[in-house]
Amino acid sequence: MVMRDINKSFPGVKALNHVNFQLDPGEIHAIVGENGAGKSTLVSTIMGLIQPDSGDIYIGDVKAVIDSPSKALSLGIGIVPQELNLVPQFTIAENIFLGSEICKAGVPWIDGKATQREAAKYLDKIGVKLDVNLKVGDLSVAYQQLVQIARALAFGAEILILDEPTACLTYHEAQILFKILDQLKEEGKSIVYISHHMEEIKQISSRVSVMRDGNLIATLKMSDTTIDEIINLMVGRAFTHQKKNRAAGPGGTCVLSVRHLTRQTEFREISFDLHEGQILGIAGLVGAGRTELVRAIFGETKPDGGEIYWYGSKVSVKSPKYAINLGIGYVSEERRKFGIFPISSIRENITMPLLSVLNRWTGIDQASEKSIAAQFIQSLKIKTSSAEKEIRLLSGGNQQKAILGRWLAKNVKVLILDEPTRGIDLNAKAEIHELIVKLADDGLAVIVISSELEEVINLSDQIMVMHQGAAKGFLNAQETTQEEILKVALG
Numbered sequence: 001m002v003m004r005d006i007n008k009s010f011p012g013v014k015a016l017n018h019v020n021f022q023l024d025p026g027e028i029h030a031i032v033g034e035n036g037a038g039k040s041t042l043v044s045t046i047m048g049l050i051q052p053d054s055g056d057i058y059i060g061d062v063k064a065v066i067d068s069p070s071k072a073l074s075l076g077i078g079i080v081p082q083e084l085n086l087v088p089q090f091t092i093a094e095n096i097f098l099g100s101e102i103c104k105a106g107v108p109w110i111d112g113k114a115t116q117r118e119a120a121k122y123l124d125k126i127g128v129k130l131d132v133n134l135k136v137g138d139l140s141v142a143y144q145q146l147v148q149i150a151r152a153l154a155f156g157a158e159i160l161i162l163d164e165p166t167a168c169l170t171y172h173e174a175q176i177l178f179k180i181l182d183q184l185k186e187e188g189k190s191i192v193y194i195s196h197h198m199e200e201i202k203q204i205s206s207r208v209s210v211m212r213d214g215n216l217i218a219t220l221k222m223s224d225t226t227i228d229e230i231i232n233l234m235v236g237r238a239f240t241h242q243k244k245n246r247a248a249g250p251g252g253t254c255v256l257s258v259r260h261l262t263r264q265t266e267f268r269e270i271s272f273d274l275h276e277g278q279i280l281g282i283a284g285l286v287g288a289g290r291t292e293l294v295r296a297i298f299g300e301t302k303p304d305g306g307e308i309y310w311y312g313s314k315v316s317v318k319s320p321k322y323a324i325n326l327g328i329g330y331v332s333e334e335r336r337k338f339g340i341f342p343i344s345s346i347r348e349n350i351t352m353p354l355l356s357v358l359n360r361w362t363g364i365d366q367a368s369e370k371s372i373a374a375q376f377i378q379s380l381k382i383k384t385s386s387a388e389k390e391i392r393l394l395s396g397g398n399q400q401k402a403i404l405g406r407w408l409a410k411n412v413k414v415l416i417l418d419e420p421t422r423g424i425d426l427n428a429k430a431e432i433h434e435l436i437v438k439l440a441d442d443g444l445a446v447i448v449i450s451s452e453l454e455e456v457i458n459l460s461d462q463i464m465v466m467h468q469g470a471a472k473g474f475l476n477a478q479e480t481t482q483e484e485i486l487k488v489a490l491g
């Protein structure tokens, strides 16, 4: 596939500026770039989700007009979108053949047996052992992605596009995905792979294209380049990666104490103290109970044992509203589901949603709302043409920054961050880390859950490691290593 001189403008942004891109058969081609660089826009034009303003796309020697996702599919372009679009109530088999149902000879009804048989064939092809009669809604994100790949293959896809596929995968699941991608590559299929994780890109891709501000500025052979060179091209200057050392330990007043907190089947007997200025990391494998624990602390679920103390007084956190009133903020890992108000502006997303819940905010005037929003758009470097832009129109990483800004704007005492930098580019990530540390230095108490061990270590003072719902150990972030955390996390 060849893309020639592709241009695409949105109000206030040139998202693609004379982009030329070539995808060869049998290659895994990575696309990298900072948040808002134009990566998703580029692949959306291949997937038929967006029409370029000008430019041509050739598949083989033929000029293609890709005006819808089904057109893309018919041209052999399969997609594993970040927002998976399978039907949760349907089985794996039904999902794989959705839209091209296998019918019994001569009659218009679906041949269930044949569907199952064929579906199993495609799963088998990518080495996945799953019962095709399972409902897709019961599968983990990782397996849903694999079903999506099987579906693309069943439709005869020669080109596969993955936009940040590993954002919600564990290390192990990601390795399984890479093996499958490698195998597809060997079979001559072409794969476009968007990710912010440099190690992954180094590991799996043959070539990498770097985007910056709507321009595709270089396409390099992986074997001829280095991660440092790629990063420098991405950010447009030499990127210095300095690991900060947080000197301050817990010295301030104890804000939040948790004692023997238990919610059967989720987590058991969790106890810790959180002080002003402290950053407590929570590490563990997916399923260890980390998110469940903080949801209970935030009042989203009800624990069935144990206590929570707020500045020494026992409290019963009955609801998120109650938690917010105490001064607890929570950035959930599921941004799309719980985090954003998609058709509201960035300004409103930063300042408004909780205002109506919390009457104490009434009386805030538009002018101060605007200045609060402007302040966070600047300090978090949210890439947008205006604070009034609907948040859903921002790139994924920039949406995440806006959500973070909302809580930072709230003056909370305790901030709970669940996978705060998922989908955020390297540079922005370093800046967000800096900001969190600065807030902690000013007295904010922070709980941060992250599956990235490097992030937990860099950010926290102390790390609680969970395994199957229990706290298996507390480690000093200054002294511990990734290996040690992993060992405890594995039980």
Ligand SMILES: Nc1ncnc2c1ncn2[C@@H]1O[C@H](COP(=O)(O)OP(=O)(O)OP(=O)(O)O)[C@@H](O)[C@H]1O
Pocket: 010, 011, 013, 015, 033, 034, 035, 036, 037, 038, 039, 040, 041, 042, 383, 384, 393, 394, 395, 396, 397, 398, 423, 425
């Ligand atoms: N539908 C849209 N309407 C208006 N602006 C848009 C729309 N889609 C994308 N943009 C803008 O185009 C630019 C490129 O966005 P894009 O989503 O392609 O970035 P990205 O490289 O995928 O970033 P990320 O790493 O954050 O996902 C951004 O400034 C974004 O706000």
Ligand SMILES: [Mg+2]
Pocket: 039, 040, 041, 395, 396, 397
């Ligand atoms: Mg994107």
